[in-house]
Amino acid sequence: MSDQNLFAQQESNKRKSAWLVAGFLLFFAWIGFGGDLALYLGTRDSPPEQYHHVIPWIGLAATAFAAVLTGTSWKHGARRVLTAAGAWELIEPDTPEQKRLRNVVEEMAIAAGLPVPRIWIVPDDDPNAFATGRDPLSAHVAVTEGLLARLDRDELQGVIAHEMSHIRNFDIRLMTLLAALVGAIALLSDAMRQFLRFGGRVGGRSRGGRGKGGNPVALIVLAVWLISLILAPLVSSLLSMAVSRKREFLADATGAQLTRNPIGLARALEKLAAEHGPTRTIARGAAHMCIVDPGHSKFAERPGFLGHLFSSHPPMRQRLARLRGMAYQAEKQGTLPNPADVTG
Amino acid sequence: MGFVLLAILAAIVLWVIAAYNSLIALKNQVVNAWKQIDVQLKRRHDLIPNLVNTVKGAMEFERSTLEAVISARNRAVSATGVAATAKAEGELTQALGRLFALSENYPELKANQNVLQLQEELTSTENKVGFARQLYNDVSTQYNTKQQQFPTSLVAGLAKASPAELWEIEEPGERAVPKVDLSMNKP
Numbered sequence: 100m101s102d103q104n105l106f107a108q109q110e111s112n113k114r115k116s117a118w119l120v121a122g123f124l125l126f127f128a129w130i131g132f133g134g135d136l137a138l139y140l141g142t143r144d145s146p147p148e149q150y151h152h153v154i155p156w157i158g159l160a161a162t163a164f165a166a167v168l169t170g171t172s173w174k175h176g177a178r179r180v181l182t183a184a185g186a187w188e189l190i191e192p193d194t195p196e197q198k199r200l201r202n203v204v205e206e207m208a209i210a211a212g213l214p215v216p217r218i219w220i221v222p223d224d225d226p227n228a229f230a231t232g233r234d235p236l237s238a239h240v241a242v243t244e245g246l247l248a249r250l251d252r253d254e255l256q257g258v259i260a261h262e263m264s265h266i267r268n269f270d271i272r273l274m275t276l277l278a279a280l281v282g283a284i285a286l287l288s289d290a291m292r293q294f295l296r297f298g299g300r301v302g303g304r305s306r307g308g309r310g311k312g313g314n315p316v317a318l319i320v321l322a323v324w325l326i327s328l329i330l331a332p333l334v335s336s337l338l339s340m341a342v343s344r345k346r347e348f349l350a351d352a353t354g355a356q357l358t359r360n361p362i363g364l365a366r367a368l369e370k371l372a373a374e375h376g377p378t379r380t381i382a383r384g385a386a387h388m389c390i391v392d393p394g395h396s397k398f399a400e401r402p403g404f405l406g407h408l409f410s411s412h413p414p415m416r417q418r419l420a421r422l423r424g425m426a427y428q429a430e431k432q433g434t435l436p437n438p439a440d441v442t443g
Numbered sequence: 444m445g446f447v448l449l450a451i452l453a454a455i456v457l458w459v460i461a462a463y464n465s466l467i468a469l470k471n472q473v474v475n476a477w478k479q480i481d482v483q484l485k486r487r488h489d490l491i492p493n494l495v496n497t498v499k500g501a502m503e504f505e506r507s508t509l510e511a512v513i514s515a516r517n518r519a520v521s522a523t524g525v526a527a528t529a530k531a532e533g534e535l536t537q538a539l540g541r542l543f544a545l546s547e548n549y550p551e552l553k554a555n556q557n558v559l560q561l562q563e564e565l566t567s568t569e570n571k572v573g574f575a576r577q578l579y580n581d582v583s584t585q586y587n588t589k590q591q592q593f594p595t596s597l598v599a600g601l602a603k604a605s606p607a608e609l610w611e612i613e614e615p616g617e618r619a620v621p622k623v624d625l626s627m628n629k630p
Contacts, residue, residue: 195559202567209479210574252566 104437105267108349112269115342116276123280124165126331130291131161133324140317165283172279177231177239177271180278180388184380186219186241196247203252203259204240210357211263216240225378226250226371229388230262231275238266243378250367257354257364258371261390264353270346274388277339282384285332292328340411343387347412348421352438355425359435365422372415387411462595466602469586473607476579477525480572480610484519484532487568491516491539494561498542501549508545512538525608533612536569576610583607 135155142152172179192198201218208215216232219241226246232238240262250258265271351368355361371391378393386393392412412418429435495509502509515531515538522531543562546552553559587606590599 195556195563198560199563199567202563202570206567206570206574209571209578212578256570 127165132158254367260354
């Protein structure tokens with residue numbers, strides 16, 4: 100990849116990460132203050148001796164909570180993803196496979212012109228791999244035991260090169276933040292639904308007290324608030340899948356360019372896709388970070404709009420076809436095509 | 444009038460400083476990239492005597508191949524300059540390739556953990572040399588272009604810039620896919 104192209108990719112990912120954080124904070128503020136508004140409108144006309152919701156403490160709490168959460172995700176997001184997967188850090192390699200992994204990671208770090216990332220091993224028999232971290236200086240790569248056992252050197256090189264390009268492009272920052280924040284939205288949504296049962300009773304009593312239908316503005320606010328609360332987990336996970344889908348082709352192509360051997364990665368992907376067991380140790384929320392979908396979702400391989408929407412990775416057939424196309428071009432012209440041309 | 448002249452003079456001085464510094468920065472990058480290669484080459488040279496000692500017993504009858512590896516290694520160690528190093532290292536790669544091809548005939552070597560590990564280490568250092576070489580050639584080309592281009596070329600003498608030698612690859616086969624896999628233990 101040319102320097103300008105790489106720079107544009109990095110900047111775009113940093114920008115998207117900032118937008119993601121802003122959107123996340125705004126969403127929490129809306130859920131909090133929107134809830135306050137609905138409660139305020141709902142209790143405004145009730146008799147003076149009943150509860151009046153004047154201080155927007157839900158909004159203040161939710162926004163403060165979101166800010167703290169963003170801060171910790173920024174600082175410890177990568178660690179949390181690794182811990183959730185039960186990964187252990189490879190410091191002194193014992194077995195030949197671990198040694199080979201360390202060597203291959205060092206090789207690809209030189210090829211990408213990056214510092215060597217920290218290496219982690221996930222105790223899972225299903226072959227998979229992911230990278231995480233804030234930037235290339237604080238990056239981690241993790242592979243499963245199944246991957247180490249099944250791939251040969253060329254294939255391992257392809258997989259590590261793919262992860263290394265995620266690191267170099269700053270994909271890892273966006274993906275790690277997404278994993279942490281999408282998880283938080285799901286949690287918030289659950290918590291709020293619990294809270295609603297209680298809140299609903301309060302609202303019902305106050306309306307009943309007046310013997311008339313509720314304030315129409317309050318009802319509209321409440322409806323919009325409810326809808327956004329119900330849709331938020333779905334929208335945020337669709338968002339993380341969409342972001343991931345786009346990044347995978349580019350990482351494949353850049354990885355192939357780093358190793359100068361598209362077939363190595365293609366063979367690795369074939370092996371990874373052929374394993375049907377899901378990667379159980381990797382949580383749903385981190386699925387978009389992996390090199391192949393750990394859930395092996397049936398949707399992913401289905402063509403068409405829905406299959407596209409609900410998959411965190413592009414169809415394997417397309418990824419393989421593009422890599423083979425690169426190999427063919429390399430054979431014919433003697434040089435690998437620019438990743439930007441292949442993925443564009 | 445004097446003020447305008449002064450401004451032009453200041454602009455020229457500032458430009459010379461900037462051009463000089465950019466050349467020095469590139470020169471340091473070239474030196475640094477070469478160091479990366481050098482580290483790997485040293486490691487490779489250290490690994491080879493170990494390998495020869497480990498396989499010597501089993502490969503008694505391949506004495507000439509082993510000696511070829513040792514002498515290629517010694518020539519590579521004493522080589523200086525980019526072109527000579529490139530040539531000597533290329534020959535060493537070929538000698539090693541022959542050794543590993545022959546070792547296929549010795550089943551006891553293929554099962555020997557020590558040999559396998561040395562092979563893995565050698566494969567890795569060769570790959571690292573390959574990737575570091577690409578980086579070195581990239582920054583060297585940038586450096587060379589910069590010192591030849593007008594107007595930076597005017598400052599080149601001041602910065603003591605001289606063209607950096609590229610690491611050329613002689614074998615056409617190696618040019619296309621400059622990666623080596625010596626490992627026999629493909630699963």
